[in-house]
Amino acid sequence: MDKRGESDLLWSVIQAVLIVSVLGTIFYWINDVSSGKLIVAQMDAKESALIVDMARPGTDIIINKTLSITQNNITANFGGGSFSYSTFNPKISTKTIGNGTEVIA
């Protein structure tokens, strides 16, 4: 730095970049949180479990989500997160259809 104005400008730019990046991150996170993105997996798993529990025996349910179902545990994945919820329906069989899941209660 051989001129006064250069260091002045550099510091101003660094401050501006840091402040904008922090505020941008907060804004992005709040946007995600308020739109429910962080609980999508939770709601998918719980709603699917309740639907399966509510179904009468022999009901064929097609859920437009990719779910992982092992025994009576329904696991939903979204955005790198996953959530599992158990059902009490004693007889469930599943298979994957395209981007969805077929559940026979």
Next chain:
Amino acid sequence: MIIFNKKGQILGSSITMAWKLFLIAGLALFVALTVGSVFTANRDVRPAEASILANRVMDCISDNGMINPNFNVKDCFLEDNELYVSANLTSMDSNFSRNIISGDPAMGVFCKIQDKTKEGATYCIDQKYYVLINNQKVEKGILELTVGVKKYAANV
């Protein structure tokens, strides 16, 4: 406009900037904790689940609108230590009565003593049905159903 025309002014400016960043980080933390606690909290589906389980048990133990006196709730759902069902069938026409419990009996005790206006470790519902019992002859009776769902970690 800051002009660094003396030694140490760069250091002073760094300290000032660090303080600004500290304030912004504090603000970010405050916003994250406030907003996050509201929007990322677990959704409690136990009331719906308990209601569905109660309906399922009721459907399971009744046939053509009548309760078989030898009913068994254990076949109605997949038992685990997170669910509790107590069915108490009492005839109003004879001295017949039957009580079936499925699940952890400790949950039944908790269902009786908990303050239902607050979030508890177990969510319980009590239902009472006036039923017909197919006990050789048709009798009128009362079925008291208590259903509890624990699943605390996933819901609270």
